[in-house]
Each structure stands twice: as C-alpha cells, then as structure tokens.
Amino acid sequence: MQANGLAPVQVWREKIYSGGWKTAEAGVLEVTEKATGERMGAIGCASPADVSLAAAMARDAQRAWSATPGPQRGDVLREVARLIREHREEIALQIVRETGSIRPKGHAEVELAIREILEAAALASQPTGMITTSDVKGRHSVARRIPLGVVGVITPWNSPFLLAARAIAPALATGNAVLLKPDPQSPVCGGAIYAQLFAAAGLPEGLFHVLPGGVQTGDALVRDPLVNMISFTGSTQVGKQIGAVAGGLLKRVNLELGGKNPYIVLDDADVEAAASAGAWGSFLHQGQICMSAGRHLVHERIAEAYIASLVRRAKALKVGDPFKGDFHIGPIVNERQAANVERIVADSVSKGAKILAGGSRDGLFFAPTVMVDVAPGMPVFEEEIFGPVAAVTVVKSDDEAVSLANQTGYGLVAAVVSADLRRAQRVADRLHAGIVHINDQTVVHEVFGPMGGLGLSGNGHNYSTLTNADQFTEWQWMTSRDDVPAYPF
Template identity: 85%
Template structure:
C-alpha cells in the first residue's frame, strides 16, 4: 500500500486521472519501492486515445478557467499549498519509497514545491500587459499576455514532485490547462499526488489530467493538436526527439536535459569545505540529479589534500534502504542504470583512471566512489553518470581549468570555489553554462533564478519567477480606435 493518506492506493489503483479516476486504455504497471522491489500498488496506463480525449476535455475546460481572474486562480494554488503543509511528511515518505531518495531529499522536494506553487500563485496578481506607444493619434495600443491553452508536462523519476510543481503551477496560474505525464517509475509521487491535491483544492474539473505511461503516451502528448506547449525535463536523447517533433509542429517546447557539470576548485580554496561541498554535489540522491557534480576539476597545488579529504568523507558515508534507516545514500533506481554506472567506471579504469574509494555495488546499492587520474576521452569524464561517482581531474592554471570545464557539449551548471571572489568571477564569466555558482556546489534549485541549460543541456527556456509569465503565455497585440479611419482605396 502507498504510505499516503492523501492518495491511498484504493483510489488510484489501475486508474488514470482524466475527468475523474478511470481505467486507462493501455493496461496497468506496478508502483514499486526502489530499495526493496516491493509493489506498492499498480497504476493505470494512458493510451494514445486517452491522451486525445484528455486534450479535448482540457481545451474545453481551459476557456472558462482563463476567464477567471488571476487572483481567483491564485487562490486555488494557495489552497494546494495549505494541503501540502498538512500532508508534507507523508508525501516526502512516498518520494523516498518510490524514487529511493534519502528522507532529507524527499523533505526538500516538498519544501521547494511549496515555494514554487506560492510564487506561481502570485503570478495571478501581477500585471498581464502594458500600454504601448503608437505613431497614430487616437489609436489605443495594448500588448497583453494570454494563456497558451493546453500545456503538456513530462517529468522524470529522480525529482518528480518538484519538477512537476515548477511547470504545473505557473501553467495553471496563467490560465492554462495541464496534461501531466509522470515517469512510469514515479507515477504516484510525480502525478497521483498532484491530482489529489488539486482535486481537494477545488480546481475545476477538466483542467488537470494525470496520464501515466511510457514512450507511446509521451509521443501522443507531444503530437496532439490541442496541446500547445510541452514542458519536458529528462534525458538529452529523449529531449532531442521531443524538440524535433515539436519544432516540426511549430509547438513551443521547454527542454531541460542532462548535464556533465564541472566543479572547479582553485588553489586558494578551503580544502575541507570544498571537499564536503563536492561530495554532496556528487552523491546526493546517489548522483541521480542532472545538476550533480560530474567532474571535480582541482588545482594541482591542492589536489592531493583535496582527494585525501574527499576519500575520507566518502568512506564515512552509509548506503541502505532510506525508508528503514537514516542512510546517506539509497539505491540506484533500477538495474539498467546501475549496470550503466558499472560500465562507465570499468571502462574508465581500463583507460587509466584509478579507484580510491567505492567502485562496487550490492544489487542497486552502489558504494560512493572516488576516481582519480581522470582525463578527457574517458567515459567518466565525458558521459553523464547518474550514479555516485566523484571523478577528479587535476589542472595547472586558470586557463586550463576553463578549457577542461568547457570541454563538453553539455552546459547546465558550473561552479567555482575560491577565496578570491574576483578571480572566481573572471573564471565564471568564461564558462559555458546556463547556471554558474561561485563558492557553492552545482546542485541548487530555487524558483527565483532562471533554471535552464545550454547545448545538450536544453534550449535555454528557463523556469523562474523572472521567466514563468512569458514561458506559459504568449503576447497578443490589441489596438482600438473610436471609429474606422479612411483609407486611400
């Protein structure tokens, strides 16, 4: 059974949510606890026909929703926040069981989702347009934001609750309807919980649909003519395919994809503090975070001390079932992903990298791993790992640090650590990344700063309080005159 009172399994068992709870047309799939493999229930799968029907319902419901005032829409979101506060502990535990995250990470997701939804609710109270200039006397000219219509949201399994919130909330706040396709591995924490929250908060029927399923469900969502925008967070490979289809349909696509994020530690850094932050950045959620530290780039003068500290901290970490104990790391999400981490480590060792800590696993429980003598061309330097591996590469000077950091087709996050803020800023200014942190590690999620990547990390369409209004609306130009003017013919 699910651990939540908010969404007990007998409500959603074998169901999708589309105009109420109903049987999906593509069968069912299990909801599992990642640490044990235990089945928590089974969820319905949406067929292409289910997606089409949901999009038609959403299109019709959206028109009335857009006519409501912005503050009225915001009130629904604020009620969701109130319910989240009531159910926050049980939601966090569901995230733990369904994704394998430690408890602190589940709690962080709920807290970040609360902030995302509160900030989105405020969108309804903001100006929705402006009076523009005109060359013609008597012409009243206005530019206003209007809803896109129906927004398709496709989320990954690793942080399903927060990554759904950051798209669902601003989409609804700005007057859109939402079709949410959670990842099959986290359909309750990434989908069912939101159906229940918005249902309880009084969201009018037809505006929120939860359509679990695999690639066919996602493809139907991207291609449906009533879906006006796709918000996708996930792998670069899938994001490229979505972008290609959406581009051909002239449909807006907001893509946040993978990363191979550099963490540059300069020779004047506090070694112990830098190693602690670097370990957190590589090992949080077993490294299964797109913003994880993918490469530790360390100045040669402090490399030995940094590695010694990193190894010591790594060997002190515990691995186990996070639902049953207070462990530092939980399981890798599935055998396929764990085997891929094995491959990356083993291939890199065959090319000259050395393992100083970890490097092995017991089933899905992968020991946090430190690798040194890592160089460009090795899989551990080039590929997104999505596993608890800290790969250390040594550099000689600032120019070489920048070259190594930018030696990737990804461009999500980069970080620089230094006691000299001006020096760190000079390096930061040269880094190819959508997000750069100075004197912090790479995993940082806030609603206030624009979240998005460059290159293979996405198309730069960001989520934030700065950009959400534009992301989930389109501009419409409206002019008016008291009477029709005369024209030459």
C-alpha cells in the same frame, strides 16, 4: 482526500486521472519501492486515445479557466500549497519509497515544491499587460499576455514532485490547462498525488489530467494538435526527439536536459569546505540529479589534500534502504541504470583512471566512488553518470580549468570555489553554462533564479519567477480606435 491523509492506494489504484479517476485503455503500470523491489500497487497506463480525450477535455475546460480572475486562480494554488504542508510527511515518504531518495532529500523536495506553487500563485495576481505607444493619433495600443491553451508536462523520476510543481503551477496560474505525464517509475509522487491535491483544492474538473505511461504516451502528448506547449525535463537523447517533433509542429517546447557539470576548485580554496561541498554535489541522491557535480577540476597545489578529504567523506557515507533507516546513499533507480554506472567506472579504469573509494555495488546499492587520474576521452569524464561517482581531474591553471570545463557539449551548471571572489568571477565569466555558482556546489535549486541549460542541456528556456510568465503565455498586441479611418483603396 480523506481526513486521515492522502490515502493514495485507495484512490489511484489502476486508474488514470482525466475528468475524475477512470480505467486506462493501455492497462496498468506497477508501482514499486526502489530499495526493495516490493510492489506498492498499480496505476493506470494512458493510451494515445486517452491522451486525445484528455486534450479535448482540457481545451474545453481551459476557456472558462482563462476567464477566471487571476487572484482566484491563485487561491486554488495557495490551497494546494496548504494541503501539501498538511500532508508533507506522507508525501515525503512516498518520494523516498518510490524514487529511492534519502529522507532529507524527500522532505526538501516537498518544501521546494511548496515554494514553487506559492510563487506561481503570486504570478496570477501580477499585471497581464501594458499600454504601448503609437505614432498614429487616435489609435489605442496595448500588449497583453494570454494563455497558451493546453500545456503538456513530461517529468522525470529523480525529483518528480518538485519538477512537476515548477511547470504545473505557473501553467495553471497563467490560465492554461495541464496534461501531466509522470515517469512510469514514479507515477504516484510525480502525478497521482497532485491529482488528489488539485481536486481537494477545488480546481475545476477537466483542467488537470494525470496520464502515466511510457514512450507511446509521451509521443501522443507531444503530437496531439490540441496541446500547445510541451514542458520536458529528462535526458538529452529523449529531449532531442521531442524537440524535433515539436519544432516540426511549430509547437512551443521547453527542454531542460542532462549535464556533465564542472566543479572547479582553485588553489586558494578552503580544502575541507570545498571537499564537503564537492561530496554533496556528486553523491546527493546517488548522483541521480541533472545538476550533479560530474567533474571535479582541482588545482594541482591542493589536489592531494582535496582528494584525501573527498575519499574520507565518501568512505564515511552509509548506504542502505532510506525508508528503513538514516542512510546517506539509497539505491540506484533500476538495474539498467546501475549497470550503466558500473560500465562507466570499469571502462574508465581500463583507460587509466584509478578508484580510491567505492567502485562496486550490491544490487542497486552503489558505493560512493572517488576516481582520480581522470582525463578527457574516458567515459567518466565525457558521459552523464547518474550514479554516486566523483571524478577528479587535476589542473595546472585557471585557464586549463576553464578549457576542460567547457570541453563538453553540455551546459547546465558550473561551479567555482576560491577565496578570491574577483578571481572566481573571472573564471565564472568564461564558463559555458546556463547556471553558474561561485563558492557553492552545483546542486542548487531555487524558484527565483532562471533554471535552464545551454547546448545539449536544453534550449535555454528557463523556469523561475523571472521567466515563468514568458514561458506559459503568449504576447497579444491589440489596438482600438473610435472610428474606422479612411484608406486610399
């Protein structure tokens, strides 16, 4: 790390990080600015052979790391957090350019990542076991946590810096080595920057590897026999494939996948406050968040006022290149995704939905869109959109809202807005979701609450201060006696 900053272009140019920066066997990946398509550089693309070599190196380095006292492992993570604070502005701007996020979202991602890393550092100082009881006199019995070994982390492009931190940091804190495969659309802010940070913080060589690449790279990581766990955040389609392979290898796998998240607004809600929260939940980061509000289920008594407020807010949002100005909405990540949002909107209109705001795009810039008369069976009701679209369905009762909210195979996040907390709690208790918020929107991220989904949204294994120790360690039962007892054989 250089005195004047991270200087990523000088360090990661056309390389992977695996025992230092080195040439990758599979060539390079282009790194682009999403708003303009401008080439920012290139990074190495890891081959299956690169993955295999990295896994072997990581396994060897992990043995010494697991023997390092926990507080000393935590010190390395605390230094990483300090370095991120020192370079927060350049990291945030790299996120903005590489993912198309607006500046406030880039800065928030950096701050949330710092918190994830600091809480993981604290985990390294926590008790690692307990004395258990035994019904045999003279038998000393303990249960202790031991590292899994080598953890493979596969992250998406939408919040790459944050979602890498929440897996890398607790994995290292608990004594594991890490192989990180960032998404090929965000390999610098999702990977190369972390390589620089951990190297500068004094992490022993060989423990952390950054292996950018596509399907072949990810498949090699999942299948490698030296990789003991896979942590994957991404689409349900890919998550199913990873889960099938990892399950067949009896390998631990943590999947946080897509969502079609309901945002329920009851008839006693503050309409303006609810519409503001709903707009944030659907339009933040162009709706390209697994926790985005995918369906607004609004009581008929306030639906007209709510829709009017939502439309007004959507029309007031400014769309443009977030690196060049203060905009609310940046670009969709690529043409394929933008075309898919367009398809979902057009097909839903053909089935009876109406557009009251937006509905069109200029290249990758999709106008914030409000759709009404949305019903089950329409793509905008059924499919994860990953675009800035607020789909409104009017309901007649709390029961109908719950029924429609649960009419999906997903189960990531749900939210309920009401002036009556008891009523809201009764609704919340009936929702099928790994995360439920009352009087808030769906896009809420904290390290303290378990983050994970049910059904098609994941396997229910969560990231949080409450659950990270369970995620990244194994329980080992150990007994001892002063002498070998006599047995009848």
